Amino acid sequence: MKKHSLSQLGARAEDSPISWLMKAALDRPQLISLAAGFTDNTTLPLKITQEIFNRILGSSSKGRPALQYGTTQGDLTLRRLTARRLYSLDFPETSPENPPVSSYSAGNIVITNGSQQFLYLLSEALYDPGDLILVEDPTYFVFLGIAKSLGMQCRGIRMQSDGIDIKHLEEQLEGLRDSGGIRRLKMVYLVSYFQNPTGRTTALDKKKQALDLIRKYESHAGHPIFLLEDAAYRELRFSGVPVASILSLDPHQERVIYTGTYSKPFATGVRVGFGVVPDSLLSTILRIKANHDFGSPHLLQKLMGEVLSGPHYESHLLTIRRRYLRKSRAMISAMKKFFPESYHWETPEGGLNAWVVLPRKRRTGLKSRIFKEALNQNVLYVPGSLCYAEDSSRLKPNHEMRVSFGSASEPDIREGIRRLGRVFSELG
Amino acid sequence: MKKHSLSQLGARAEDSPISWLMKAALDRPQLISLAAGFTDNTTLPLKITQEIFNRILGSSSKGRPALQYGTTQGDLTLRRLTARRLYSLDFPETSPENPPVSSYSAGNIVITNGSQQFLYLLSEALYDPGDLILVEDPTYFVFLGIAKSLGMQCRGIRMQSDGIDIKHLEEQLEGLRDSGGIRRLKMVYLVSYFQNPTGRTTALDKKKQALDLIRKYESHAGHPIFLLEDAAYRELRFSGVPVASILSLDPHQERVIYTGTYSKPFATGVRVGFGVVPDSLLSTILRIKANHDFGSPHLLQKLMGEVLSGPHYESHLLTIRRRYLRKSRAMISAMKKFFPESYHWETPEGGLNAWVVLPRKRRTGLKSRIFKEALNQNVLYVPGSLCYAEDSSRLKPNHEMRVSFGSASEPDIREGIRRLGRVFSELG
Numbered sequence: 001m002k003k004h005s006l007s008q009l010g011a012r013a014e015d016s017p018i019s020w021l022m023k024a025a026l027d028r029p030q031l032i033s034l035a036a037g038f039t040d041n042t043t044l045p046l047k048i049t050q051e052i053f054n055r056i057l058g059s060s061s062k063g064r065p066a067l068q069y070g071t072t073q074g075d076l077t078l079r080r081l082t083a084r085r086l087y088s089l090d091f092p093e094t095s096p097e098n099p100p101v102s103s104y105s106a107g108n109i110v111i112t113n114g115s116q117q118f119l120y121l122l123s124e125a126l127y128d129p130g131d132l133i134l135v136e137d138p139t140y141f142v143f144l145g146i147a148k149s150l151g152m153q154c155r156g157i158r159m160q161s162d163g164i165d166i167k168h169l170e171e172q173l174e175g176l177r178d179s180g181g182i183r184r185l186k187m188v189y190l191v192s193y194f195q196n197p198t199g200r201t202t203a204l205d206k207k208k209q210a211l212d213l214i215r216k217y218e219s220h221a222g223h224p225i226f227l228l229e230d231a232a233y234r235e236l237r238f239s240g241v242p243v244a245s246i247l248s249l250d251p252h253q254e255r256v257i258y259t260g261t262y263s264k265p266f267a268t269g270v271r272v273g274f275g276v277v278p279d280s281l282l283s284t285i286l287r288i289k290a291n292h293d294f295g296s297p298h299l300l301q302k303l304m305g306e307v308l309s310g311p312h313y314e315s316h317l318l319t320i321r322r323r324y325l326r327k328s329r330a331m332i333s334a335m336k337k338f339f340p341e342s343y344h345w346e347t348p349e350g351g352l353n354a355w356v357v358l359p360r361k362r363r364t365g366l367k368s369r370i371f372k373e374a375l376n377q378n379v380l381y382v383p384g385s386l387c388y389a390e391d392s393s394r395l396k397p398n399h400e401m402r403v404s405f406g407s408a409s410e411p412d413i414r415e416g417i418r419r420l421g422r423v424f425s426e427l428g
Numbered sequence: 429m430k431k432h433s434l435s436q437l438g439a440r441a442e443d444s445p446i447s448w449l450m451k452a453a454l455d456r457p458q459l460i461s462l463a464a465g466f467t468d469n470t471t472l473p474l475k476i477t478q479e480i481f482n483r484i485l486g487s488s489s490k491g492r493p494a495l496q497y498g499t500t501q502g503d504l505t506l507r508r509l510t511a512r513r514l515y516s517l518d519f520p521e522t523s524p525e526n527p528p529v530s531s532y533s534a535g536n537i538v539i540t541n542g543s544q545q546f547l548y549l550l551s552e553a554l555y556d557p558g559d560l561i562l563v564e565d566p567t568y569f570v571f572l573g574i575a576k577s578l579g580m581q582c583r584g585i586r587m588q589s590d591g592i593d594i595k596h597l598e599e600q601l602e603g604l605r606d607s608g609g610i611r612r613l614k615m616v617y618l619v620s621y622f623q624n625p626t627g628r629t630t631a632l633d634k635k636k637q638a639l640d641l642i643r644k645y646e647s648h649a650g651h652p653i654f655l656l657e658d659a660a661y662r663e664l665r666f667s668g669v670p671v672a673s674i675l676s677l678d679p680h681q682e683r684v685i686y687t688g689t690y691s692k693p694f695a696t697g698v699r700v701g702f703g704v705v706p707d708s709l710l711s712t713i714l715r716i717k718a719n720h721d722f723g724s725p726h727l728l729q730k731l732m733g734e735v736l737s738g739p740h741y742e743s744h745l746l747t748i749r750r751r752y753l754r755k756s757r758a759m760i761s762a763m764k765k766f767f768p769e770s771y772h773w774e775t776p777e778g779g780l781n782a783w784v785v786l787p788r789k790r791r792t793g794l795k796s797r798i799f800k801e802a803l804n805q806n807v808l809y810v811p812g813s814l815c816y817a818e819d820s821s822r823l824k825p826n827h828e829m830r831v832s833f834g835s836a837s838e839p840d841i842r843e844g845i846r847r848l849g850r851v852f853s854e855l856g
Contacts, residue, residue: 004708005614005652006553006712007556008556009553009556009716010552010553010554010716013712013715013716013719014715015711015715016715016718016719016722036497037497038497039496039497041492042492044491044495044496045495046488046495047485049481049491049495050481050482050485050486050491053477053481053482054478054481057475057478058474058478063474064472064474065697066697067472067473067477067695067696067697067698068467068472068697069464069465069467069696069697070697071454113720113721113725116720116722117720117721120721124435124437125435125437126434126438128437131435145715146719149715149719186433223432223433224432224433226433267495268495268496268497269496269497269498269727269730270725270727271721271724280432283443284434284438284439284441287441287443287444287573287577288437288577290443290444290573291444291548291570291573292541292544292545292548292720293541293542293544293545293548294544294570296541296699297541297697297699297728298696299695299697299728300727302697
């Protein structure tokens with residue numbers, strides 16, 4: 001008798017590093033975790049949330065619908081407010097009454113359990129085992145868990161400081177056209193704002209070039225190829241200039257898909273995310289969502305709708321942006337002080353993460369001396385190698401690390417970086 | 429060029445009747461929906477929820493963790509309270525200090541977005557396209573949507589008033605053994621308490637016989653076969669006697685899987701459900717859950733933990749049970765008054781649904797004259813045929829209907845049943 005009854009998907013599913021890292025942080029309170037993607041604890045919106053729940057639940061006309069099922073697609077008010085917000089982020093100086101493009105419609109928005117669920121639904125809608133996706137090299141590692149379990153093949157596109165290397169994208173598309181592999185290509189995935197893990201933001205011009213390239217090569221695929229923009233960290237910008245989304249580049253939203261979330265900018269314990277889906281995929285995504293849960297918790301959608309319709313959201317964003325700016329500066333200045341001169345990093349302009357590039361010979365992976373000694377000294381980081389897709393066409397870099405300033409306090413950030421510095425010099 | 433890029437799953441996914449029915453009810457306020465599985469609006473726990481959110485969010489030691497990510501598996505306090513509750517429901521007279529069986533462990537519980545998400549995760553973990561499941565005939569129709577999209581083959585087991593016909597289950601297992609089909613059989617699915625759609629409860633002895641049969645035939649499968657008990661309506665018992673769950677029948681929880689929810693007994697807008705998973709499947713389910721959303725919204729889990737740890741849950745249950753008893757009686761007495769004598773139904777002892785069996789020649793499906801005329805008269809029911817799996821070994825019955833007393837008010841229940849009675853007599 002076989003030991004198990006698992007499906008192929010079940011057998012392919014691997015332990016997510018995020019589960020392990022989250023658990024490690026929760027289990028060892030003495031650990032300084034620069035690994036977990038938690039957000040800042042001290043600025044969580046307790047008062048706002050309490051006030052709004054009192055407003056909702058203190059009235060039976062608001063409270064009853066909030067405690068009842070909603071629809072599979074999600075609360076219409078929240079979808080409208082989300083569409084309007086996306087529009088004003090992309091066109092801050094245009095009045096919403098005169099939209100230059102029509103890609104900002106509540107009808108194309110699906111509310112999900114964080115943007116993570118949207119990534120899953122979309123992947124299920126598009127991918128059969130063996131189908132191909134182009135991802136950034138490195139990319140968001142939990143997405144790689146989805147890809148692995150669904151049997152998706154990933155190819156990495158090299159990154160530069162302002163997003164993917166467009167030349168490398170074109171080389172990959174050419175290669176796939178020539179090999180015929182492009183017939184399995186369904187999507188290009190960009191984590192475009194303060195990327196997890198590198199903290200980098202993709203320039204608008206690069207998004208446009210990527211979209212143009214996809215359109216150019218699409219005829220060889222024999223089916224539509226989509227450009228997916230994951231904007232989970234977009235609202236956490238604390239310096240630099242805003243960048244418009246890919247929705248601004250595709251007036252009828254034929255090939256672009258966008259996902260965002262209120263988890264990180266508002267509260268991770270609330271987990272309300274969303275996707276903006278082209279007409280051609282909408283009904284399929286909704287059908288799969290209906291099978292998953294026929295709609296995300298209505299109460300949290302009503303909460304976010306109230307938050308967005310008043311001044312609270314913007315004022316909360318100001319608070320957390322100031323906070324993350326301070327924390328990121330604390331981290332960068334500690335790295336300058338404690339890390340060797342041959343190590344490199346960029347100064348983040350948003351998000352929760354910094355990315356440290358060590359000399360090539362210094363290994364940072366889960367089995368490396370650096371990782372083990374760091375754990376011994378009670379400090380945890382995300383090994384860079386976890387963020388690279390399985391792609392046999394290149395060696396997987398193993399000399400980088402993601403360090404997060406989201407959750408740790410400023411003293412802990414300094415102490416964590418100091419400990420890492422000590423590990424580096426001890427193993428020097 | 430192909431018109432779409434969909435995966436096989438995406439192409440198989442069908443519009444869920446539940447989405448359509450929920451939307452119809454929301455879109456047409458003048459409609460009396462005896463179709464949507466909404467719960468009673470007037471007894472939704474607004475005050476309890478408000479009080480508990482004030483307690484949680486008024487304290488930073490409780491509020492901050494609630495607004496932050498939790499773990500993939502779910503809040504430990506909620507899992508412990510859930511394990512204890514399941515134990516006390518199954519063994520009301522035994523002290524939890526002396527458990528006769530060990531199947532009630534917080535370590536085996538996974539918190540999900542309603543029990544629906546658990547059904548999805550479990551199906552993904554076990555099912556490849558073409559694999560086989562035995563379901564009740566009729567069964568929960570949203571599960572049939574999952575089955576369809578994952579390419580699962582379903583076979584129906586005939587129902588009696590106290591659950592599946594054990595003789596028919598054995599015949600099916602024998603047939604599958606003889607044909608070799610049993611090698612694709614992974615699970616038997618029972619909606620065992622006040623079943624959706626029939627309202628029937630499976631006798632404990634039948635669950636035991638089903639489990640014994642599964643064990644007897646399992647060696648022919650070459651892998652474990654599981655018995656899944658969906659207890660979504662268990663807590664909505666308003667008459668009759670309690671029945672223990674299958675967890676009580678499998679002391680080491682090797683072959684039984686249980687799913688329940690706080691959505692229906694507490695608030696559907698909260699959507700906190702759970703599964704109790706054997707050790708052999710736990711890590712796989714958690715890996716898939718991590719890919720879906722790495723954990724359900726923590727705030728709602730903390731809410732449910734507080735609800736369960738005080739007197740609120742029991743007092744709320746008393747309120748809604750009284751309410752559903754009254755509503756079910758209103759429905760039954762209206763059916764006695766307005767439905768023809770040749771129509772049959774059973775008196776529900778819990779849940780939200782009654783099941784009406786018409787004479788065989790009267791069609792009730794979406795394309796039937798009865799359904800269309802009912803919509804014309806602004807009353808909606810769930811056609812019985814939607815609740816039957818695709819199973820070519822029998823004709824799909826098309827002369828039944830599910831009518832729900834969950835959401836409609838008592839006057840609307842009476843008026844809805846009266847209108848249906850008028851439809852029957854007009855088309856008589």
